[in-house]
Amino acid sequence: MVISRKPSHFIVAALLAFMPLLSFANDNHGAHTQTTASQEATTAMGKGHEGDHSSEGDQTLTEEEKKVKEREEFIQHHLLDSHDFTLFSYGNGHHVGFSLPVILWDNGLHIFSSSKFEHETAVAESNGNFYKIVHGQIFKTDAKGTIEYEGHHPTNKKPLDLSITKNVFMILVVAFLMFVLFRSLANSYKKNNGIASGVGRFFEPIILFIRDDIAIPNIGEKHYKKYMSHLLTVFFFIWFLNMFGLTPLGVNVTNNIAITAALAILTYLITTFTANKNYWGHIFWMPGVPVPMKIILAPIELLGTLIKPFSLTVRLYANMLAGHVVLMSIIAMMYTFNNMIGSSLSFVLAFALSILEVLVAGLQAYIFTMLTALYFGAAKEEHHHDDHH
């Protein structure tokens, strides 16, 4: 078999194939333990919700199991957005990092520092309202921090949370970085007689690649200029954030569904508002098929336009999430094995996976940009191919 001759390829392919399975299996398990953990916290504050059950479960755990649970919790926590920027934490409640401003809209503006939450353990008070963080999200509560649950999900009211969270902070950092970087590249052309200098020399070929290999073939020579800004920004934005996600800073912006959804919905809106008659014609009245087919196809095609941004959203989200979960799980396995062979093996595996993740970071940015360009191209497609139908 071919597989036996290409063991490394096979291993990589197998890893890729099992990545989603691993991550989501892990994901759900982690979510469960986290719920238990937060329940513990509520128990500690004297307002237990199924408190007896969780503490009972806690007592049956051995020391080793507790550690495993702690690691799972850490991974789970890392994957969520947070209201303060924690670089790392150690021991019991020692955090190294800094607080970020919390901005809430709850019948009026509430602005206060996230240090009030004391790393998601305390109830914060602002202008007579009380807030508490559960699963990284702010809920309105009373002075004692009561959280009502339905299943695993709190049912308390959620204020509109416009805080500068860790993700927003990183978005701003990347936006600033991109602005400085590409502004300097733009300026270097003026200063240097049309030749890029400095770090721009690295980015210029990528810009040209996006123009020549993504925009022009997919959108067409005629219309591509209009979309270039969006495509370039999307590509570098996603790429930079993905790469930041691989640094040990604990950044995880692109594996947040709200971020990818915002990006995909922008693609959808631009596609919808710049589409020509031909595009809508193909959706509502597919040319070249019998009338009953046209009536059946119209809702399918319309649904298709909605599935496209959804798949964009989920693809980027799931790929980055899976990568983070697998990588962190393997790193955590180093401590679980706690012996020379197992730990060094998982170190090697983590190293290989990190390299793979660098590739995936670029690939996902490329695919997102590519598909965005493809959808734009569909919106701008000319009439000419109709005679084939």
Added chain:
Amino acid sequence: MTIPNLVGAGLIVIGAGLGIGKIGGSAMEAIARQPEASGKIQTAMLIAAALIEGIGFAAFFVGK
């Protein structure tokens, strides 16, 4: 997550994996046959793989 859900998720992964594998294999053959068209084939391959992956993920999340 119940057992049927897990089985469903597994089936989806198998299906998507087979699909992507088929695309990759065909693309390899195509590149071997026409190495000069490898750029275009790669682009088409990535798009097709991304579409299947998208459907796979969508189904995965709906099933979960």
Added chain:
Amino acid sequence: MEQLLGQFSLGLFILQAVIFVGLVLLLKKFAWKPILDAVNEREEGIKNALQSAEQARQEMANLKSDNEKLLADARAERDTLLKEAREIKEKMINDAKADAQAQGEKMIAQAKAAIEGEKNAAMAELKSQVSALSLEIAEKLLRDELSNKEAQSKLVEKMLGDSKLN
């Protein structure tokens, strides 16, 4: 699905959308437009430079072929000139030869004629002198002979005999 929606934060979504649109617009104005313009300009420049280089090459080739043509022309002209010169030289030599020959022949003929004339004149002179001498001799002889009768008749007879023989 449930978990997905549970994680979804509307505030983050709004902030991301706003920041991203702002970023697109900002970068469009301050970065992408100048960069793409500069790149386009440079590409146009390169294209033009290539085109003009091609043109220059073409011109060079034209010039070269022109030069070659001129050179060939010059060479041909030189050849013809040389050929002509050679021809002229040959002709001159031939002419000179023919002239010399003619002159020589003429001179020879003249010389021959002169020699002939001289010879004739000398012959005539000789003849006249010979005849005069012979007349003198004959006169002397005759005087001697005629003084002797017998001898006279003998002579006459002899003469008659001679003339009969003639």
